[in-house]
């Protein structure tokens with residue numbers, strides 16, 4: 001079985017991530033969305049919240065599993081029998097970091113390869129921190145995230161929107 005992992009922080013998941021997940025799910029028999037629990041960072045959403053949000057948003061994709069992980073990505077991949085890591089490239093500015101991460105992971109585990117999917121132009125500017133920042137000021141994040149994520153993100157900032 002051709003299994004891959006799409007790892008990230010997903011704090012919160014955006015339309016850019018969803019685009020990569022949908023395309024990777026067509027390429028691989030099974031895709032695991034790996035949600036990083038990074039104890040060094042204080043996320044907006046806890047890791048359990050992020051896993052549940054993603055499961056809810058991806059409900060219709062039957063070959064996609066959502067799991068959290070801590071520690072090295074290559075260990076998480078091998079524990080789950082996945083030989084491929086999928087990452088999205090938004091712009092050339094992502095490239096240095098992503099290349100270095102792919103090369104490091106390949107040195108750590110020669111059984112794991114990384115493939116990159118190009119993020120569509122319409123999401124090239126998008127990041128989870130942009131979503132958090134715009135939401136924190138009550139700005140419109142409806143073009144960045146699905147409605148359920150929009151509502152939960154505003155709630156985190158104690159913002160009540162008229163149409164929510």
Ligand code: COA
Nearest residue numbers: 007008009016017036071072073088101104126127128129
């Ligand atoms: N659409 C929208 N946003 C995207 C995106 C896309 N297609 N692809 C990336 N992003 C954004 C994310 O929203 C995030 O934005 P933010 O920084 O504003 O929150 C940013 O790009 C980086 O995202 P993320 O995918 O979460 O990467 P990361 O750099 O935080 O973490 C891991 C990458 C999780 C894969 C990696 O750190 C990891 O697995 N670490 C575990 C430890 C380990 O194995 N270390 C060795 C690796 S060399």
